[in-house]
Amino acid sequence: xxxxxxxxxxxxxxxxxxxxxxxxxxxxxxxxxxxxxxxxxxxxxxxxxxxxxxxxxxxxxxxxxxxxxxxxxxxxxxxxxxxxxxxxxxxxxxxxxxxxxxxxxxxxxxxxxxxxxxxxxxxxxxxxxxxxxxxxxxxxxxxxxxxxxxxxxxxxxxxxxxxxxxxxxxxxxxxxxxxxxxxxxxxxxxxxxxxxxxxxxxxxxxxxxxxxxxxxxxxxxxxxxxxxxxxxxxxxxxxxxxxxxxxxxxxxxxxxxxxxxxxxxxxxxxxxxxxxxxxxxxxxxxxxxxxxxxxxxxxxxxxxxxxxxxxxxxxxxxxxxxxxxxxxxxxxxxxxxxxxxxxxxxxxxxxxxxxxxxxxxxxxxxxxxxxxxxxxxxxxxxxxxxxxxxxxxxxxxxxxxxxxxxxxxxxxxxxxxxxxxxxxxxxxxxxxxxxxxxxxxxxxxxxxxxxxxxxxxxxxxxxxxxxxxxxxxxxxxxxxxxxxxxxxxxxxxxxxxxxxxxxxxxxxxxxxxxxxxxxxxxxxxxxxxxxxxxxxxxxxxxxxxxxxxxxxxxxxxxxxxxxxxxxxxxxxxxxxxxxxxxxxxxxxxxxxxxxxxxxxxxxxxxxxxxxxxxxxxxxxxxxxxxxxxxxxxxxxxxxxxxxxxxxxxxxxxxxxxxxxxxxxxxxxxxxxxxxxxxxxxxxxxxxxxxxxxxxxxxxxxxxxxxxxxxx
Numbered sequence: 001x002x003x004x005x006x007x008x009x010x011x012x013x014x015x016x017x018x019x020x021x022x023x024x025x026x027x028x029x030x031x032x033x034x035x036x037x038x039x040x041x042x043x044x045x046x047x048x049x050x051x052x053x054x055x056x057x058x059x060x061x062x063x064x065x066x067x068x069x070x071x072x073x074x075x076x077x078x079x080x081x082x083x084x085x086x087x088x089x090x091x092x093x094x095x096x097x098x099x100x101x102x103x104x105x106x107x108x109x110x111x112x113x114x115x116x117x118x119x120x121x122x123x124x125x126x127x128x129x130x131x132x133x134x135x136x137x138x139x140x141x142x143x144x145x146x147x148x149x150x151x152x153x154x155x156x157x158x159x160x161x162x163x164x165x166x167x168x169x170x171x172x173x174x175x176x177x178x179x180x181x182x183x184x185x186x187x188x189x190x191x192x193x194x195x196x197x198x199x200x201x202x203x204x205x206x207x208x209x210x211x212x213x214x215x216x217x218x219x220x221x222x223x224x225x226x227x228x229x230x231x232x233x234x235x236x237x238x239x240x241x242x243x244x245x246x247x248x249x250x251x252x253x254x255x256x257x258x259x260x261x262x263x264x265x266x267x268x269x270x271x272x273x274x275x276x277x278x279x280x281x282x283x284x285x286x287x288x289x290x291x292x293x294x295x296x297x298x299x300x301x302x303x304x305x306x307x308x309x310x311x312x313x314x315x316x317x318x319x320x321x322x323x324x325x326x327x328x329x330x331x332x333x334x335x336x337x338x339x340x341x342x343x344x345x346x347x348x349x350x351x352x353x354x355x356x357x358x359x360x361x362x363x364x365x366x367x368x369x370x371x372x373x374x375x376x377x378x379x380x381x382x383x384x385x386x387x388x389x390x391x392x393x394x395x396x397x398x399x400x401x402x403x404x405x406x407x408x409x410x411x412x413x414x415x416x417x418x419x420x421x422x423x424x425x426x427x428x429x430x431x432x433x434x435x436x437x438x439x440x441x442x443x444x445x446x447x448x449x450x451x452x453x454x455x456x457x458x459x460x461x462x463x464x465x466x467x468x469x470x471x472x473x474x475x476x477x478x479x480x481x482x483x484x485x486x487x488x489x490x491x492x493x494x495x496x497x498x499x500x501x502x503x504x505x506x507x508x509x510x511x512x513x514x515x516x517x518x519x520x521x522x523x524x525x526x527x528x529x530x531x532x533x534x535x536x537x538x539x540x541x542x543x544x545x546x547x548x549x550x551x552x553x554x555x556x557x558x559x560x561x562x563x564x565x566x567x568x569x570x571x572x573x574x575x576x577x578x579x580x581x582x583x584x585x586x587x588x589x590x591x592x593x594x595x596x597x598x599x600x601x602x603x604x605x606x607x608x609x610x611x612x613x614x615x616x617x618x619x620x621x622x623x624x625x626x627x628x629x630x631x632x633x634x635x636x637x638x639x640x641x642x643x644x645x646x647x648x649x650x651x652x653x654x655x656x657x658x659x660x661x662x663x664x665x666x667x668x669x670x671x672x673x674x675x676x677x678x679x680x681x682x683x684x685x686x687x688x689x690x691x692x693x694x695x696x697x698x699x700x701x702x703x704x705x706x707x708x709x710x711x
Contacts (some may be wrong), residue, residue: 024233036058043067049076051489052335053148053482054088055611057081057216058489061089063499069097070500071474084216088611091618092483094321094462096500096615100617102466102478103504113476125475126519128458129165132431138166139394140430145172146437147612153531154509156384158435159411161513163389163542164522168396169429171414176443180332180696183408184341187572188584189354190562195324197221202229202316202323206344207255207330211239212606221326229316233258235602236631236673237666245316246309249668252600253703254303255331256586258310261299263347264291265314272318272350280354283583284573287346290583302588304668318351333604333701336587337353337693342572343584349568354561357671383539389525400426402697404578413697415444418689421452431458436479438613440469444699445689446682447655462512464619468679478506485509488531496532517659580695589654589703590691593670599636601652601704602673603683613677628659628681631673632708637663640709647711649686650674650703652686658711672706 043066052059062081064072073092075083092122106113116124124137132140140589143158150173158170182194197203197217203224211218224230232241233248233255241247250258266272267288277284296307303310309435325348331340348354397420398413399406407415417439422431432453440449453459453472462477463469470476482488483499485508502508507515516525528534559566564573571582593600609615609625616622630650632642642648644663649656650672659674659681667673674683684700689699 012275038419045071048497048499049079050090050483050487050497051079051088052085053152053489054092054614055147055213056150057084057214058151059084059086059089059216061085061092061499063092063483065500068501068503078634081216083613086215087621088615091615091621092481094618094620095615096481096483096503098617100463100466101464101503102470102476102506103136105478105505106476108474113610118477118505121475122512122516122519125290125458125460125516128474129431129520132457133166136428137394139392140428141165141167141433142169142397142417142420142429142431143167143433143435144417144437144439144440145170145435146439147173147614148436148482149509150177154435154513156536157510157513157526157531160384160389160519161522162523163392164517164525165520166390166392168392168394168399169412171397171412171417173205173437174409174411175332175414175697176699176701177329178332179409180337180403180693180698181327181341181695183404183664184338185345186351186408187338187404187569187574188342188345188563189349189568191644193366195326196322197326198323200216200224200228200322200324202231202320204231204233204313204317204323204325205240205244206233206325206327206343207680208326208328209234209236209238209240209605210326212608214329222338229320229364231313231316235668236605236669240501241666245315248305248309248313251302251304251668252602253334253336253589253700254586255303255334256336256343257294257299258305259340259343259347260291260584260586261296261303262317263287263316263343263350264294265296265311266350267291267349269314269318272519273352273355274655275352276352276355281349281569282563282565282567282569282573286583287570289646290585293506304670306414306573309550317347318361321352323348323351323353324391329604330702332696334698335589335691335693335700337698339581339584342689343586346568346570346584349570354568383541385534385537385539387525387530388540388542394427397426397429398697402695404574405696413699414439415692416697418445418452419441421455422448430456430461432456433460433468434473435462435463438463438467438469440472441467441613441679441682442684443693444692444701446684448689462509464506466614477512478504479512480506480508486530486532496689506517575695589700591688591700591703591705597652597705597707598670599672599706599708600670601650601686601706602670602671602682602702603687603704604676604701605673607675610675610677616677616679628657628674628678629662630659631662631664631667631671631706633667633669633671634665635669636672636708637661642710649709649711650686650706651709652706654688657683657685657686662710672708676701 046065048063050061052061059081060076062074075085077083104115105118105502110581162170185192197220208616210221230244231246232244233250296310299310301306327382396406396412398416402413419425459473460475461473462479464479464481480502484502510531517523517526561568563569574580592619642661646661648661649658676683687704
């Protein structure tokens with residue numbers, strides 16, 4: 001059936017256009033009303049501490065409320081982030097009281113959404129899930145979570161719910177965010193790790209923009225430009241790049257060639273501890289042979305970077321340490337992402353990152369634990385309270401195509417959803433539950449995902465807002481924001497409070513899962529009154545099929561790294577067992593500029609205003625960037641008569657969008673760079689729905705091709 005976004009909600013008979021026009025006004029009025037009501041109320045002002053979960057920084061906050069109204073938000077000086085709060089945290093009041101909030105459960109009937117009770121909505125979902133299960137098997141259900149659920153304990157509940165139902169298919173934004181970095185690091189040294197920012201003298205920001213994505217750490221990063229060396233490798237001259245010792249505007253998709261070029265310079269000059277490498281690494285000579293052809297002139301040809309700059313960066317990293325590397329999505333979102341990150345990790349090994357002298361908080365196997373307990377994969381604790389759901393028979397989506405992704409991340413690869421729906425590969429997916437996820441906008445292959453949504457027997461959206469994905473759903477359930485649910489980050493407080501009472505008829509996500517479980521006859525697996533109560537129960541460990549096999553003993557007596565060999569593996573044994581190159585081989589992007597599409601398309605860098613598709617319904621944030629923009633170099637725009645603010649049409653082999661131009665010299669000359677998260681100018685309509693990293697399955701968001709013209 002065709003599942004177009006509906007225009008009508010049966011209650012007030014608002015059209016879609018009227019609803020969207022009213023949303024910013026309604027939100028603004030709601031916010032103003034909160035202040036007026038609070039100022040006139042005789043209720044005392046209450047203050048509650050909590051944690052902001054808009055991004056991964058999880059800043060400590062204090063919310064001040066009168067009754068059910070949140071009047072003010074400020075940073076918590078006693079928290080880990082010492083009172084820091086960005087514009088998104090300050091916008092929490094607007095989000096909680098937004099006029100665009102979902103107020104009631106809704107069920108699609110014909111050409112309209114009808115408001116129903118929670119009992120009726122959950123009964124509808126349960127009935128249709130049982131029908132899908134009977135016809136296609138329990139694995140036909142996939143649960144997809146979005147950005148607000150990153151590192152959220154609810155994800156373990158969702159695994160528990162899915163297993164109780166019989167499905168292995170829980171997918172998170174790890175399908176396209178951060179997991180490639182973890183995999184590249186762990187395949188090389190046995191674990192994920194991060195830089196010691198304060199001790200590093202030379203800091204390399206590679207494909208990341210901490211000024212936007214991690215602002216609480218910005219002051220630490222910027223100090224490196226004054227008291228050390230700050231190197232920024234990015235096609236865009238970010239705010240940090242302006243302060244950096246050196247900015248390298250690398251050609252998108254060639255970071256792996258640059259990393260191998262840096263490795264060659266380090267090896268050629270002997271800037272490494274030969275004894276440590278011989279005793280604690282695997283594949284040094286093979287790595288040397290691989291890097292040998294990446295001479296500075298060849299790296300200049302491939303990356304567009306001056307050979308002298310490549311040699312200078314190698315010297316700074318190797319000789320002016322301690323050195324830290326902060327790699328980000330700019331490296332991950334390519335067809336060669338994992339191997340590129342392996343090359344960067346190998347470079348860090350060579351320059352002494354893990355020899356015990358640079359970082360006392362090493363990743364080495366903790367004393368007192370058997371090495372076998374720390375073997376791969378050892379990234380997530382999949383413990384759960386008893387009673388343990390029964391084993392699942394089906395293999396998770398993507399397990400056959402990207403087996404190492406499932407091994408490291410313990411979940412389905414969500415970028416394969418459209419194939420499972422449209423082609424029944426590897427088996428049919430016919431029911432999808434979206435929790436805090438606007439996947440039809442933010443995932444790879446937007447056109448195919450919309451087509452897949454039409455084919456589903458059931459699409460459920462659980463969200464505080466009526467997103468584009470929700471408007472395509474069969475059932476829409478209003479969820480609370482994190483401020484209206486007990487603070488899941490307060491691990492020591494069983495009775496953790498919410499900052500403000502739930503708004504309208506919204507429920508916390510965990511309550512939705514518990515009550516739906518009861519409707520499905522699975523309530524025995526969720527006997528607790530809250531997530532905090534469940535977290536205090538004794539946990540047992542469940543395992544994936546990939547963990548059932550006996551693990552080999554390391555090949556050294558006292559293993560230093562939690563890899564199969566017990567060494568840092570320049571040549572990965574695990575990759576070779578999976579039939580993939582063991583060395584960090586670089587392969588160029590398959591799409592390269594041509595006369596028809598002369599520009600390299602980079603999609604996804606986060607603008608300061610939005611976090612993916614979040615905040616588009618928040619007036620104070622939305623006012624900063626109402627329209628999608630594309631960044632173009634002056635030498636590209638001027639011959640076409642394009643100036644900043646002009647409306648332009650961006651076309652790729654897969655589609656076109658219209659947006660506004662930003663013309664500058666602060667971008668790599670061959671690039672067109674645009675942010676993600678916009679519904680009307682969705683960059684995911686411009687990238688290939690099929691091009692992915694062969695190890696992680698990550699989409700190639702940042703190495704496409706396009707052309708630009710005046711609209």
